[in-house]
Structures are given as structure tokens and as C-alpha cells.
Amino acid sequence: MNYWPVKALLCALLTLPAMAWAEVCAEDRRGVQVCLPEPAKRIATLSPGATELMFAAGAGEKVVAVVNHSDYPPAAQKIPLVGNHTRIDLEALLALEPDLVITWVTGNPPAQMEMLQELGLTTFAIEPRTFEQVSGVIERLSVLAGTEKEGYAEAQRFRAGIAAIAEKYRNVEPIPVFYQVWETPLMTISDDHLIGKVLQLCGGLNVFGDMPRLVPRISAEVVLAADPHVILTGSVEGTSDDELDHWKSYSGMTAVARGNLFFIPASPISRPTPRLLEASEAVCQKLDIAREN
């Protein structure tokens, strides 16, 4: 009996999944299923956080376009710039011929994002707001870039690190904390922000945690009324750390009386990336000192 039609049919059926598997898909923040015919080779990242996340996903060499302030990891500083995250140079971006563009939902200008869609570029929108979303986004970016092995490993390392810190500080005594994002105007964050979640992780009680806005602008009076036991702020490399000096005149504040005015590195805590682990360790360490004081 002639089995070759059967063999041919079997071969065809076996190659079908392989052809389907060459395509990579992932769901982005807008709920859009973004698919590429094959893993991306030229990736543009339109926020410093996205650049870091792409490197974390193991696809650093594939990034061909970044925006201002993409300073971590150091290798990212050599990648060509296409403007600022609030104002992209569309011509420069097009000239670099990316096949995948990672956008930031609230950071990139909506008009330019619409333009990118009209020009036919494949965009993937991200906006991680929780630790689980950070690891999730690293995994999805690695799928699109074809670097699942490194990406999933990094995501798992991050998850395990956060879980370890959560476990360590689970039964610690909560301490009221005020995180100063900016001095003038005085800005802080609510518990919905990643910085707020870092504070919670370390057993900190954000005195403005339940404010309706993500980044509320407040006055010194409200801070005095809330009387936190510790005040934290980010320190930028190369600048003098004097943003907390204005609190020192209020000697009645618990935080000031106990000397609990601390700086932590600004960059790791301000971006939704695996460096939140370092940031959490720094914050937890300062809160421990504050509890001792």
C-alpha cells in the first residue's frame, strides 16, 4: 500500500505548529494583543524605565533607540537618542527602523503615540504599577524579544527577592513615614504608587497613603499635622543632599527630633524595574535605623 500521502500529510501537520510558534504575541497594558511574525530584532524604548526593563529581559543588544535619561545599565548610554519621553523626534525614530516600540501609557504624548500607530509601527504599551506587574512585564517583553530564558529567570529572581523582603518584614512594627518626592512644590506619593508599595513592603505606614491622587501636591502644614516618624527622599548623584533641610526648623516633629531624615538613591526607587529590590533594601535599612532611634 502507498503510504506517501499519509506521510506527506503528517509532515505538513507537524510543521504547522512550528510555523505558528515563530510568531510571538503578548498582551500590553491597553489590553491589546501585540503580535510580531518573529521575535523583535530592533527595539525602541520610549522611557528610561522601558530601557532598563528591556535589558532586564535580556534583550539589551536589540535596543536601537532610547530617550533622554536612559542611563541604566551603562551600556544603554551608548544607544542613539530619539528625544525626550515627552517629545519624541519621530524622524529620528523612523530612521532607526524599529520593529517594536515600547511606549509608556502616561508618560509618552498621546498625539505622538497615535502618529506612531498611523505610521504602521508596532507599539507595546507598558505601565507597571505593582511588583507582580514588573515581573510580568519583564516576562512579556522577553517573549516579544525572543529572550525568554533570561527574561523569565530575571523575573523569577525579582519575585523571589521581593517575597524574601516581604517575609522578613512581615511582623515588624509599622512606622509612620513621609516620602518627599519633590521639595517645591511639595509632592509625595500614595500607596498606589510603586514607591508607596516599597514603603509598605518594609513595614512603613505612608502617612499620605490613602490620598486619591497618585502624586499629590501637599503643604508643609499637612505634613506637620500627620507627624511622621521618618522622612525619606531620593538623592540624585552629583547633587548636594539639602532637600530635607527645610524640615529641620520644625523641631517639634517626631522625625526631626529623632534625627530620622534620610536619603536613599533616587534612580532605583523611581523606576518600575528590578532595581526596586535594591531600593527596597535601602528603604528597609533606613526604616530599621529609624525604629531604633
Next chain:
Amino acid sequence: MIRSLSVLCVVALLAVLLALALGSVTVSPIDLIAVIQGEGNALHRTLLWELRLPRTLAAFATGGLLAVAGALMQVLLRNPLADPYVLGLSGGAAVGALLAMLTGMGTLLISGSAFAGAMLATVLVFGLAHGTGSWTPSRLLLTGVVVAAGWGAVITLMLAITPSYKLPGMLYWLMGDVSYARTPWPPLIVLALSIVLVLPLARNLNVLARGPMQAAALGVSVRPLEWTIYILASLLTATAVTTAGSIGFVGLIVPHMLRLVLGNDQRIILPACALAGGTLLVLADTLARTVIAPEQLPVGVITALLGVPTFLYLLHRSR
């Protein structure tokens, strides 16, 4: 007259070609011709047809609209310091646009809100200035300035309460940004139609510049003419601001620059304003997107930096 207008036409065309050639990616003249003929590589084709040409044409139209509106306002109010925004129009448009941005609407609705705001501002000033009996230019100007200040306060309020991440977008709109323009056809059509509409009235405008009494004595129907000019100038300004945000300086200075060179005949000045205003904004926009590329500057900065020395030079030369 024909000679000066044709010189301006040639300059305008050269400016547009320059704008198409320059950018973050330079397109040489050979490539430019290839793309126009339909060949040329895909990147140049996309750059030209989808990014640079709409942007350049929108910049030309906006500049022309603002300059013509400025010239009309200066005639209407008989005041050399009048510009398209003096009656609070850009303030109203800004409030409309910022409100749309605050509530998270898409770009089309933002433009629509800006236009609605501008029209509301026009009607408001017109209604308030009317008072009992007729309105004079000084009454209109006073009302307009005060209402503009009111809009300014509302804008400041909105900037103060908006969440931080929406601020950059709002600030760029207020500074003026031609890249917002998605299609150049509405402003181009409005500009062309307005020139066609206003040229027959230009001779009467020359007479009106001498004063309403004299104009009436010379047979000009002053009141209808003033209303027409006011509505037309408002429409032009509203279109310009809806297209590219509030770009300053062009409406005030371009008419004066042209008057120094061409004299004060509105039949020449109005079309010349359209051409010269467009050219200025096209050159300013080209500079704004190339001078510190890939950083993008707002075009209003460049119009002032280009316009001030040019104007001072012309003023000096005319002594």
C-alpha cells in the same frame, strides 16, 4: 505690487522645499525629486509624505492665518500693538484644549474643544463689549484684554490642579507646537478662502484706517465692515490656534515688517502677510525641529528669536 508678491511667493516656495529637505534625516535634492516622482526609498517616502509635508504645509497655513489675522486686528482696532490674541481668543482656545486634555480626550476632541473655546471667547468679548449702543475699538480692546486675563487665570488654575504626568503635554500646547497638526487641509483652505473674501474689502479697509467718521463720510458702511473683519479675524485665529496651539509673535510682527517694506496698502499687505507669515513659521519650525535634534523645541521660541532681529533691522533701515 505684483513684483513684491511674486518675490514673496518664490521665497515661500524655497522655504517649503528647505523644510522638506532638512530634519533629523537630511533628504538631498536628488532624493527629494525621486520621492516627488514616486520612487525613492521607503524611509524617505514616509518621512516626506507622512511627516514633513503635512507638518510644513500646516506650519505655512498657521503662519499665514496668524499674520493675516494680526493685520486685520491692527486695522480694526487702529492700534499697532494689536495681535490676534489681544481679544482673549487664544485664552479661550487654551481653556478648551486644556480641559479636553485634563479629561483625557483624544486629539480630535482636543482640537474641537480648542475651536469651541475660541469661538466662545469671541462671542463673549463681542457681547460684553457691546454694552448700551455701539462699541468703539477702545471698548473692545479693554474688554478683550480683561477677558484674556480671566482666561489666563483659568489656565493657571488648570495647570495647578492637573496631575503631574499631564503637565508636559499641556505646556507644549501652550507654547505652540506644529507637530499637533495631523492634516494641513483645514487651515490651508481657511487661509485661501479668507484671502479671497478679504481682498475685495481691502480698499475699504484702507479708508477705514483713517478713522470711522472719515470712512463713513467717504461712503464706507463702517459698522458692517467692522463686524465682518472681527468675525473673519476671529475665525482665522481660532483655526490657527486649533491647528498648532498658541504661537506668539507672528501675528504682531509680520504685518509691521511688511509695512516697513511695502507700505500700508491693505490690498498688498493682506496677501503678503499670508505668504510672509507662512514662510516665517515654516523656517521657524524647521529650525525648531533640527537645531538641537533629537530634542524638539517649541516653535514659538524660534519665531521670536528669528523675528526680533529681522524686525529691528527693517526698522533701522527704514529711518
